[in-house]
Amino acid sequence: MSNTRVMVVDDSAAMRALFCGILENAKGIDVCGTACNASEARDKMSELSPDVLTLDVEMPGMSGLDFLREIMETSPMPVIMLSSITQEGTGTTQKALELGAVHCFPKPLNCSGTEFDETVKRLGDIVLRAARGEPVSGDGAEEVTEPESYSDGAESSPCTNYVSDGKPVVIACGIAGLAHVKQMVANYPPQCPPTVVIVNAPRDAVEGEIAALASSAQCTVEMANHDLSVEPGKVILAPDGTQHVMIESGAPLRIRMVDRDPIGGFRPSADLLFGSLVRSQVPALAGLMTGPGMDGTKGMQMLGSAGNTTFAQRPDDAEPQERFDAATRLGVGTHALDADAILPWLLEQTSQG
Numbered sequence: 001m002s003n004t005r006v007m008v009v010d011d012s013a014a015m016r017a018l019f020c021g022i023l024e025n026a027k028g029i030d031v032c033g034t035a036c037n038a039s040e041a042r043d044k045m046s047e048l049s050p051d052v053l054t055l056d057v058e059m060p061g062m063s064g065l066d067f068l069r070e071i072m073e074t075s076p077m078p079v080i081m082l083s084s085i086t087q088e089g090t091g092t093t094q095k096a097l098e099l100g101a102v103h104c105f106p107k108p109l110n111c112s113g114t115e116f117d118e119t120v121k122r123l124g125d126i127v128l129r130a131a132r133g134e135p136v137s138g139d140g141a142e143e144v145t146e147p148e149s150y151s152d153g154a155e156s157s158p159c160t161n162y163v164s165d166g167k168p169v170v171i172a173c174g175i176a177g178l179a180h181v182k183q184m185v186a187n188y189p190p191q192c193p194p195t196v197v198i199v200n201a202p203r204d205a206v207e208g209e210i211a212a213l214a215s216s217a218q219c220t221v222e223m224a225n226h227d228l229s230v231e232p233g234k235v236i237l238a239p240d241g242t243q244h245v246m247i248e249s250g251a252p253l254r255i256r257m258v259d260r261d262p263i264g265g266f267r268p269s270a271d272l273l274f275g276s277l278v279r280s281q282v283p284a285l286a287g288l289m290t291g292p293g294m295d296g297t298k299g300m301q302m303l304g305s306a307g308n309t310t311f312a313q314r315p316d317d318a319e320p321q322e323r324f325d326a327a328t329r330l331g332v333g334t335h336a337l338d339a340d341a342i343l344p345w346l347l348e349q350t351s352q353g
Helices: 015-024 038-048 063-075 089-101 113-132 175-186 203-214 270-280 297-305 323-332 340-348
Strands: 006-010 029-035 050-054 079-083 103-106 171-173 195-200 218-224 236-238 246-248 253-258 285-288 309-313 334-338
Touching: 006 015, 006 038, 006 113, 015 050, 029 113, 038 050, 038 063, 038 171, 038 175, 038 195, 050 063, 050 113, 050 246, 063 079, 063 089, 079 089, 079 113, 089 103, 103 113, 103 203, 103 246, 103 340, 113 334, 171 270, 175 195, 175 203, 195 246, 195 270, 203 218, 203 236, 218 323, 246 270, 270 285, 270 297, 285 297, 297 309, 309 323, 334 340
Parallel strands: 006 029, 006 050, 050 079, 079 103, 171 195, 171 285, 195 236, 218 236, 285 309, 309 334
Antiparallel strands: 246 253
C-alpha cells in the first residue's frame, strides 16, 4: 500500500519546515509538497493531488478559514487545521469544524525532543485516519491543558471570569517575539487588559497578522492610530513605521502618534512609549518579549523605578538574546518568564479579583 501524501500550507517557512519534519518522521506518510499561501496551494493541489492537506489558520491574503471554505465547495478533501489558536473551545476551532475540517491541531510552539516524538505520533495517526475516511478521536480538537505552574514558581490562574482592572499592558518585541504575542492574544479573554504592543517588524508583515487575529481573537485587535482609545477588550499593535506611539492620560487612555526621528534606530520606540506612561503617571504593566537590540529596556527601567510591575521573556535557545541580556544587565524585568507562562501571569496581575 502506498504512503499517504500530505501537502503542508503555512505562510511561515519555519512552521513549514517544522511540520514537514514531523510528518516525514511519521510512518506511512510522505510530504508531497508545501505552499506559503492559498494561491500557491491552489496551483499545487491540482498538480500534486495530495490525499490530505494541513492548513494554517493565520495566513495573509486569503485566510486559512476562507481557503477551507473554498476547498469544501469546489473539491472536498480531508483538511487538518494547524494553528496556535486552534484550541478546544475557541471560536476558530468551531468555525473550522463547521466548514468541514476533519481536525484542528495546535502548533507545538515550544517543543522538546520528547514532545516532538509525541507530536509525530499524534499527528501521524490523525493524518492516516483522515486519509482513510475514519473518524478522528474526540470532537475534532486537540485537548489543551493549562500549565500547572509558572516557570518562576507562581501558581496559574484561569482566564475564566476575568475582569480587567483597567491597567494597560505595554509590550515590546521583535519579529521572533511576535509569534508569542500572537499566541497570547489568540487566547486573551474578550475583555482582556488594554494592551499596546510595539513590534520591531515591517508594517506589511504585521498587517497580515492583525488581519488574521482580528478575524479569530475574542478581543478587538487594531493597528495603532492617532486618538485610538486604549481600553479593556482591545489590543493595539504598532509596527515599524513613520511615527512614534505614546499613551496620553485620560478616561479612557488614548494613543498619540508623534512625528520624530528614530530613537536608537527604532520607530516607533518602546523606550518612548514606556516613558510616556511614566511622565503621565499612568500605572502600567510592561514587558519585553524576544527581539534584537535594546529598545524598551531603558523605558522599562523607568517604569520599574516608578513602582510598576515589569517582566522579561526568557528567549529560547534559537531566539535573539539581546533584549533579555540587556534587561538583565540593567536589572529590569522584575519577573523573568518563559513564553507559555506570560498569559496566565498577565491576567493574574491585571485582574480586579
